[in-house]
Amino acid sequence: MGNCGSGTTKEVQRSRVLLLGAGGAGKSTLFKQVKLITSLSGFDQGLRNDSIVPIYQNMIDACQKLVKICLKNELELPPDVMSAADRIRSLNIQSPQDTESVQALKVAANTIWNNGEIKKAFKLSIIETSSKDAMNANDDYFLGQIDTVCDPAYSPSDNDLLMMRRSTSGAHSLDFAFDPIQFKMPGKLSYWTLTDVGGQIHERATWYEEFNDLDGLIFVLSLPDFDQTSQDNRSANKLVEDGVNLMLQVMRADNLQGVPVCVLLNKKDLFIRKIAANPTVGIKEVFPEYEGKTNSHGESIQFIQNFIDQEISKETNVSKTFYVTTATDTEIVKNILGKVVENITNQNLQHAGLI
Numbered sequence: 001m002g003n004c005g006s007g008t009t010k011e012v013q014r015s016r017v018l019l020l021g022a023g024g025a026g027k028s029t030l031f032k033q034v035k036l037i038t039s040l041s042g043f044d045q046g047l048r049n050d051s052i053v054p055i056y057q058n059m060i061d062a063c064q065k066l067v068k069i070c071l072k073n074e075l076e077l078p079p080d081v082m083s084a085a086d087r088i089r090s091l092n093i094q095s096p097q098d099t100e101s102v103q104a105l106k107v108a109a110n111t112i113w114n115n116g117e118i119k120k121a122f123k124l125s126i127i128e129t130s131s132k133d134a135m136n137a138n139d140d141y142f143l144g145q146i147d148t149v150c151d152p153a154y155s156p157s158d159n160d161l162l163m164m165r166r167s168t169s170g171a172h173s174l175d176f177a178f179d180p181i182q183f184k185m186p187g188k189l190s191y192w193t194l195t196d197v198g199g200q201i202h203e204r205a206t207w208y209e210e211f212n213d214l215d216g217l218i219f220v221l222s223l224p225d226f227d228q229t230s231q232d233n234r235s236a237n238k239l240v241e242d243g244v245n246l247m248l249q250v251m252r253a254d255n256l257q258g259v260p261v262c263v264l265l266n267k268k269d270l271f272i273r274k275i276a277a278n279p280t281v282g283i284k285e286v287f288p289e290y291e292g293k294t295n296s297h298g299e300s301i302q303f304i305q306n307f308i309d310q311e312i313s314k315e316t317n318v319s320k321t322f323y324v325t326t327a328t329d330t331e332i333v334k335n336i337l338g339k340v341v342e343n344i345t346n347q348n349l350q351h352a353g354l355i
């Protein structure tokens with residue numbers, strides 16, 4: 001493995017950390033947060049402009065899924081909603097300058113989202129267990145501001161960029177300086193490179209190219225996946241298949257032996273919402289051996305963490321630390337970032353016999 005301080009250039013010694021996890025777990029959201037927290041300039045206008053069409057697409061996908069959930073659950077939709085659904089399906093918006101299509105999206109999305117049966121479908125989607133039919137993480141966030149997003153003068157806010165969904169392709173790196181003063185922590189300025197990769201199945205073959213000279217690995221899991229079926233193997237549980245099994249597969253790589261692993265149990269906010277939507281059952285249907293309160297998200301998360309810890313410890317003795325996060329919340333990520341940097345630094349110093 002690399003070591004904190006082995007560095008990639010003579011001038012600046014950098015520690016290399018890789019973000020891994022299944023598609024949609026929250027890697028890029030964390031990556032964007034680290035940029036936002038550590039850079040003076042924040043997100044540039046180019047990123048904001050490039051994100052408008054994907055945000056439209058997020059809304060289009062959300063509307064289509066909601067209509068599908070209505071049909072699946074025999075929630076009857078009036079003709080105006082059905083024709084809005086047809087209209088949305090026919091849209092192919094390539095640019096915010098395609099104002100005619102953007103206005104059509106605005107009208108159709110409002111017709112769909114303001115319908116009472118659609119709102120019922122959204123509530124049902126919170127406890128939907130098939131990942132194929134589940135909504136994306138923040139669909140209601142964008143549907144809650146259709147007029148703003150479809151305004152010709154729209155420029156996505158920082159929060160919009162954190163809430164949007166766009167799958168990553170390939171590897172992307174960010175250099176940043178960690179200044180302990182900013183994080184109210186002891187220690188000295190250190191330099192880091194964080195790499196984000198795509199987590200969808202077809203992206204994973206290239207992960208291994210990033211494994212050499214790593215100083216730390218951050219593995220991201222999505223807590224609300226606990227009751228989802230895996231998209232690729234419907235008889236498997238998503239948290240086990242895309243979380244535990246994927247992590248074990250990665251941790252067996254020869255060049256990762258001795259590299260500290262931080263496991264981020266992400267989307268705490270959505271996990272809390274899911275437990276609140278079904279408080280008498282909670283995680284018990286998936287984990288019958290759970291003996292805590294079904295409506296307690298704290299106890300439920302602790303149980304899931306112990307479960308993952310035990311499953312991994314059965315197969316490998318990798319050194320790992322767990323953190324519970326909400327990647328869309330900048331304050332939470334700032335707090336976790338400080339702890340992760342400190343943890344990786346200390347573990348590598350220990351490994352090198354320096355503390």
Ligand SMILES: Nc1nc2c(ncn2[C@@H]2O[C@H](COP(=O)(O)OP(=O)(O)OP(=O)(O)O)[C@@H](O)[C@H]2O)c(=O)[nH]1
Pocket residue numbers: 021022023024025026027028029030136137138162163164165166167168169197198199200266267268269270325326327328329
């Ligand atoms: N509400 C909420 N949404 C989250 C959280 N973390 C990520 N998301 C959302 O989940 C969606 C997927 O997040 P990404 O960061 O793009 O996931 P990824 O792991 O990079 O996915 P790939 O690039 O496909 O591998 C986005 O819409 C994010 O805004 C969270 O903690 N809470």
Ligand SMILES: [Mg+2]
Pocket residue numbers: 027028029166167168196197198199
């Ligand atoms: Mg990504």
